[in-house]
Amino acid sequence: xxxxxxxxxxxxxxxxxxxxxxxxxxxxxxxxxxxxxxxxxxxxxxxxxxxxxxxxxxxxxxxxxxxxxxxxxxxxxxxxxxxxxxxxxxxxxxxxxxxxxxxxxxxxxxxxxxxxxxxxxxxxxxxxxxxxxxx
Numbered sequence: 001x002x003x004x005x006x007x008x009x010x011x012x013x014x015x016x017x018x019x020x021x022x023x024x025x026x027x028x029x030x031x032x033x034x035x036x037x038x039x040x041x042x043x044x045x046x047x048x049x050x051x052x053x054x055x056x057x058x059x060x061x062x063x064x065x066x067x068x069x070x071x072x073x074x075x076x077x078x079x080x081x082x083x084x085x086x087x088x089x090x091x092x093x094x095x096x097x098x099x100x101x102x103x104x105x106x107x108x109x110x111x112x113x114x115x116x117x118x119x120x121x122x123x124x125x126x127x128x129x130x131x132x133x134x135x
Contacts, residue, residue: 007043007053010081010125011060011074015040017122018056025099026084026092026127028054054082077124089131093117096129107131 012018022028022044031053032043039059045052060067073079086092089107096119097103104118104126116130 005052007055008082009055009057010121010123011070011079012056012058012121012123012125013071013074014122015042015056015058018042019044021099021101021121022054022056025096025101027095074123074125077120077126079125081121081125081127083128083130085132086129087132089115089117089129092129 010018019030019033019042022042023030027046028044029047030042031045032041034041040057041059042056043053044056045054060070062070084092093107102120102124104120105116107115107117109115114130114133116128118126118128121127
């Protein structure tokens, strides 16, 4: 069996702010934007990976109590987001910094391996960007 990543979902509190961050700060392309009721599913992805998508959504599936708990976790930044790889980590970091991202750690060598940085998206999801090791 050969499994590959097709898409992942990132919960956000404000789809417009999320779109601006993932498109403008991270440079991902907008692939789809679907709304229904008060909910949106915004699909973005890297042009270099057309088969991999990230769906930004404010849709929380569950009871009202579940929704309250998830909304509180999102607001606290307690949920992890996505890990990216960049061919030029420093340039990627400067771009997200210039866009006003909440900086968690500046680029640094990590004891677990890669040189990376961490920022938070507008919903507080942790986004890590590591230096690509592809030669």
